[in-house]
Amino acid sequence: xxxxxxxxxxxxxxxxxxxxxxxxxxxxxxxxxxxxxxxxxxxxxxxxxxxxxxxxxxxxxxxxxxxxxxxxxxxxxxxxxxxxxxxxxxxxxxxxxxxxxxxxxxxxxxxxxxxxxxxxxxxxxxxxxxxxxxxxxxxxxxxxxxxxxxxxxxxxxxxxxxxxxxxxxxxxxxxxxxxxxxxxxxxxxxxxxxxxxxxxxxxxxxxxxxxxxxxxxxxxxxxxxxxxxxxxxxxxxxx
Amino acid sequence: xxxxxxxxxxxxxxxxxxxxxxxxxxxxxxxxxxxxxxxxxxxxxxxxxxxxxxxxxxxxxxxxxxxxxxxxxxxxxxxxxxxxxxxxxxxxxxxxxxxxxxxxxxxxxxxxxxxxxxxxxxxxxxxxxxxxxxxxxxxxxxxxxxxxxxxxxxxxxxxxxxxx
Numbered sequence: 001x002x003x004x005x006x007x008x009x010x011x012x013x014x015x016x017x018x019x020x021x022x023x024x025x026x027x028x029x030x031x032x033x034x035x036x037x038x039x040x041x042x043x044x045x046x047x048x049x050x051x052x053x054x055x056x057x058x059x060x061x062x063x064x065x066x067x068x069x070x071x072x073x074x075x076x077x078x079x080x081x082x083x084x085x086x087x088x089x090x091x092x093x094x095x096x097x098x099x100x101x102x103x104x105x106x107x108x109x110x111x112x113x114x115x116x117x118x119x120x121x122x123x124x125x126x127x128x129x130x131x132x133x134x135x136x137x138x139x140x141x142x143x144x145x146x147x148x149x150x151x152x153x154x155x156x157x158x159x160x161x162x163x164x165x166x167x168x169x170x171x172x173x174x175x176x177x178x179x180x181x182x183x184x185x186x187x188x189x190x191x192x193x194x195x196x197x198x199x200x201x202x203x204x205x206x207x208x209x210x211x212x213x214x215x216x217x218x219x220x221x222x223x224x225x226x227x228x229x230x231x232x233x234x235x236x237x238x239x
Numbered sequence: 240x241x242x243x244x245x246x247x248x249x250x251x252x253x254x255x256x257x258x259x260x261x262x263x264x265x266x267x268x269x270x271x272x273x274x275x276x277x278x279x280x281x282x283x284x285x286x287x288x289x290x291x292x293x294x295x296x297x298x299x300x301x302x303x304x305x306x307x308x309x310x311x312x313x314x315x316x317x318x319x320x321x322x323x324x325x326x327x328x329x330x331x332x333x334x335x336x337x338x339x340x341x342x343x344x345x346x347x348x349x350x351x352x353x354x355x356x357x358x359x360x361x362x363x364x365x366x367x368x369x370x371x372x373x374x375x376x377x378x379x380x381x382x383x384x385x386x387x388x389x390x391x392x393x394x395x396x397x398x399x400x401x402x403x
Contacts, residue, residue: 173334176333177333201282
């Protein structure tokens, strides 16, 4: 039988150097396909039946992850057009409306951020009510708490960046709440703001935290979180 | 107990010494990095310890019962029968700036709905204490206000009024 064009491509040395597994026509090869692919390897090679049951998880963790990806992509695009300075921040934010897709990108970022807080919270509620925090998953619950705190911190630091009245007073109030910390209160506020009042230093600090520091740690904890899900017996269902 | 065993108890092995040295070195380096990072990021601006003085105007230009707001300095000057009061406009709850409501004769905070009477005492809302006062002096028939260190007070007292 003569080989078809697709067969020839998938048998070629170049193809095989990228995708080790050939046509996945057996169960083993189907497993290996998932196993050997960088992007697919976070999925299990074999799925338990209850893992597909929608009402076990409501896909809340997955939605949170999807929203984080949307936020990363839109956030990177927005960074090209935003200057973290008190003279320009508000006008840069307004000028987004004049650009092709500018408004939709900003609103995607904004609504995804709101949505992520909600889905992370509901994810936690789901895990709690299904008692999925119990051993051996107890450490993953702790990692999840870290991710919740990071999600809230990302939302809060992003809140200052439009540099409007809501942002200014929101950060004034929030950082003043920090001063109620015993002993260290006023130092924490001073360190967070970089000055006595919300100003240029605070905007720059929050910008760096929002765009670099917090996303980095969120990504790190997400990697650990997903890895632990697999190591602790897969998503949902009894062990 | 012979000499050899006592020596064995007191000495540590070469392996253990090197491990301890490595851990010690790592602690020093990581500690330096952490402390150094915080020191690097610590704001250079020092908290205003000195005097921040501004001249609010001439004494005779204020009418009794009048409340004048100085936006840049975040200060209210109030003229009473006996003299003057200089309020900090920063709400003692969570640092929002209060406004003077001329109709209701109240200071109002937009953030959490706090209300203060004309002497700065809390009528309603969450603030833990009345509006802070600034040092006020009358020099050469002019009002001189020092906004560097607000005076925290428990309640209003006629002695707080600066005669003038």
